[in-house]
Each structure stands twice: as C-alpha cells, then as structure tokens.
Amino acid sequence: MKKLSDLALENLLLEVDADGIATVTLNRPAKRNALDSTTIEELIEVFSLLPRAGARAVVLRANGDHFCAGLDLVEHYNEGRSAADFMHLCLRWHEAFNKMEYGGVPIFAALKGAVVGGGLELASSAHVRIMDEDTYFGLPEGQRGLFTGGGATIRVAGLIGKARMIDMMLTGRLYSGDEAVSVGLAQYRVKDAEAKAYELARAAARNPPLSNFAICSAISHMQNMSALDASYAESVVAGVVNTQEAARERLAAFAKGTAAKVKPD
Incomplete structure (x- = not known):
C-alpha cells in the first residue's frame, strides 16, 4: 500500500x-x-x-x-x-x-x-x-x-x-x-x-476513532437512505460502536462519577 x-x-x-x-x-x-x-x-x-x-x-x-x-x-x-x-x-x-x-x-x-x-x-x-x-x-x-x-x-x-x-x-x-x-x-x-x-x-x-468514523461516515450514508433503512443501519452501527472497549472505559468513568459533566462553560 x-x-x-x-x-x-x-x-x-x-x-x-x-x-x-x-x-x-x-x-x-x-x-x-x-x-x-x-x-x-x-x-x-x-x-x-x-x-x-x-x-x-x-x-x-x-x-x-x-x-x-x-x-x-x-x-x-x-x-x-x-x-x-x-x-x-x-x-x-x-x-x-x-x-x-x-x-x-x-x-x-x-x-x-x-x-x-x-x-x-x-x-x-x-x-x-x-x-x-x-x-x-x-x-x-x-x-x-x-x-x-x-x-x-x-x-x-x-x-x-x-x-x-x-x-x-x-x-x-x-x-x-x-x-x-x-x-x-x-x-x-x-x-x-x-x-x-x-x-x-x-x-x-480525543474521541475514540471508531466513534469518529461512525459520525463522519455513517450519518452521511444514512441521509441517502429511506427512513426505514436508515433506522436499521443506525441500530447496527450503534451496536458496534456503543459496545467498543473505549466506550466501556468511558461509561465506567460516568458510572463512578469521574466523567466530565455535560454543561455550559
């Protein structure tokens, strides 16, 4: 390559x-x-x-x-x-x-x-x-x-x-x-x-690369689909991305109360 x-x-x-x-x-x-x-x-x-x-x-x-x-x-x-x-x-x-x-x-x-x-x-x-x-x-x-x-x-x-x-x-x-x-x-x-x-x-x-990949490719693909097909594709992508090891680590921080809060500056 x-x-x-x-x-x-x-x-x-x-x-x-x-x-x-x-x-x-x-x-x-x-x-x-x-x-x-x-x-x-x-x-x-x-x-x-x-x-x-x-x-x-x-x-x-x-x-x-x-x-x-x-x-x-x-x-x-x-x-x-x-x-x-x-x-x-x-x-x-x-x-x-x-x-x-x-x-x-x-x-x-x-x-x-x-x-x-x-x-x-x-x-x-x-x-x-x-x-x-x-x-x-x-x-x-x-x-x-x-x-x-x-x-x-x-x-x-x-x-x-x-x-x-x-x-x-x-x-x-x-x-x-x-x-x-x-x-x-x-x-x-x-x-x-x-x-x-x-x-x-x-x-x-700083985001997990797999999350960024989904955000920067899957959304565009889904916009080209019917609503029914897009909902199916979204579920599949979410299944893969939301169970990645990097997500588990960040969810653990949330569960322990150590993750950064989502709030205005």
Missing part, C-alpha cells in the same frame, strides 16, 4: 503531527487556490490514504488570501474539453469529495476570503467549516455560463436548501458574516479560523 511519504504533491502540502492531526494545505495562492485537474488527483490520493495512515483529524487550510476560487477556469478554457471529457473530470471531483465526506476522519475546514464555486463544493465536503471575518461564499456558475459539477446540488443544497442555492447561482448572491452562519454555510465565525480549526480538531481527536 502506498504511504503518505510516497506522495509527490505539487499543489497540496501535507503534514501529520505526533497527535495524528493532519494538515492539508491548498498551495496555489497565485491562482487563489483554484482547483485544476492535478489538485483534484492529489486530493483523491491524500484523502484515500489519511484514514488508513491513522490520522485522527484533519485541518484543511489554504495558503494566500483565499481558501479556494473554484474550478481553474483558465485550465478549462485552454483544454477545450468535450462534454465527455468534462463529465469524466466531474467524476474525479466527486471521487475526491466523497473520499473526504465518507472517509471517517473528521475534517475541519479553515476558511478565508473566497469560498466560491468549486471551492464551496470542496468546503462542503468537510465535516465542520470555520470562517474568518473576511470569508464570503458564492456560486457564480450562472454568470459564467456554467453549472456545478462537483456535488453542490447534493452538499450545498443540503446545507442551505434548494431555493437559496438556486438564488446564488441565478443572481450571483454572496453570503458572508453572520448571515453565512445562519443559513448553514459555516458552523463557526471567528477572527482566527485556523486557530479554531486546530482547537476543534484536537478536541475531536
């Missing part, structure tokens, strides 16, 4: 610390971290390997002033792709983002500047999104004669609803500030998104 150390990355930077916190950095700042075909292939490789490499949590960040400006439109224009070519490219985008959403390792996206088009599709594949004060979200495909191809109709519509997504695409509407949080594009708005992302990643990494 290929190892993380075997990866020859051009557009991503990857580090994993001693606690199993992986940092994946988009590293095309001169292009506002636009996603070209090379970056998509690197995302597939990285997020295929991280769960098997023992990563406990991931912080997804970007170099430069912007998180991601979406599809590399210059590459797309220069390639002169056919309909079939672009369809296959979109399938690779789906492969990358599915690896993220369903991989079972919590991903915390630290957002700044532009999170637009395919950049929003990328961010919506993370499990938790943290925006800074300057972050803005958009789906400008309509104004450019395009249509989303990396899962926005699934994930972004799931976050904010069909009507808001259609509005964004038709009119170029941008969301920022508290409004972005209120509609569901981010869960946190803070001054330092990266610091918050690492704080949350370290908190999640």
Whole structure:
C-alpha cells in the first residue's frame, strides 16, 4: 500500500503531527487556490490514504488570501474539453469529495476570503467549516455560463436548501458574516479560523476513532437512505460502536462519577 511519504504533491502540502492531526494545505495562492485537474488527483490520493495512515483529524487550510476560487477556469478554457471529457473530470471531483465526506476522519475546514464555486463544493465536503471575518461564499456558475459539477446540488443544497442555492447561482448572491452562519454555510465565525480549526480538531481527536468514523461516515450514508433503512443501519452501527472497549472505559468513568459533566462553560 502506498504511504503518505510516497506522495509527490505539487499543489497540496501535507503534514501529520505526533497527535495524528493532519494538515492539508491548498498551495496555489497565485491562482487563489483554484482547483485544476492535478489538485483534484492529489486530493483523491491524500484523502484515500489519511484514514488508513491513522490520522485522527484533519485541518484543511489554504495558503494566500483565499481558501479556494473554484474550478481553474483558465485550465478549462485552454483544454477545450468535450462534454465527455468534462463529465469524466466531474467524476474525479466527486471521487475526491466523497473520499473526504465518507472517509471517517473528521475534517475541519479553515476558511478565508473566497469560498466560491468549486471551492464551496470542496468546503462542503468537510465535516465542520470555520470562517474568518473576511470569508464570503458564492456560486457564480450562472454568470459564467456554467453549472456545478462537483456535488453542490447534493452538499450545498443540503446545507442551505434548494431555493437559496438556486438564488446564488441565478443572481450571483454572496453570503458572508453572520448571515453565512445562519443559513448553514459555516458552523463557526471567528477572527482566527485556523486557530479554531486546530482547537476543534484536537478536541475531536480525543474521541475514540471508531466513534469518529461512525459520525463522519455513517450519518452521511444514512441521509441517502429511506427512513426505514436508515433506522436499521443506525441500530447496527450503534451496536458496534456503543459496545467498543473505549466506550466501556468511558461509561465506567460516568458510572463512578469521574466523567466530565455535560454543561455550559
């Protein structure tokens, strides 16, 4: 099996610390971290390997002033792709983002500047999104004669609803500030998104890996099922997760009164 150390990355930077916190950095700042075909292939490789490499949590960040400006439109224009070519490219985008959403390792996206088009599709594949004060979200495909191809109709519509997504695409509407949080594009708005992302990643990494795997994969799978099938799948997953040895240890602490109480700060 290929190892993380075997990866020859051009557009991503990857580090994993001693606690199993992986940092994946988009590293095309001169292009506002636009996603070209090379970056998509690197995302597939990285997020295929991280769960098997023992990563406990991931912080997804970007170099430069912007998180991601979406599809590399210059590459797309220069390639002169056919309909079939672009369809296959979109399938690779789906492969990358599915690896993220369903991989079972919590991903915390630290957002700044532009999170637009395919950049929003990328961010919506993370499990938790943290925006800074300057972050803005958009789906400008309509104004450019395009249509989303990396899962926005699934994930972004799931976050904010069909009507808001259609509005964004038709009119170029941008969301920022508290409004972005209120509609569901981010869960946190803070001054330092990266610091918050690492704080949350370290908190999640303290959970048993099997619990995190279920939270970060099973819930998404269950959303694709009928209510009857989802209730059955939930019962099966709960049976496995809730009887793991790590759960027994934590239940023992609760029973003895030594576990931390669930209460506001």
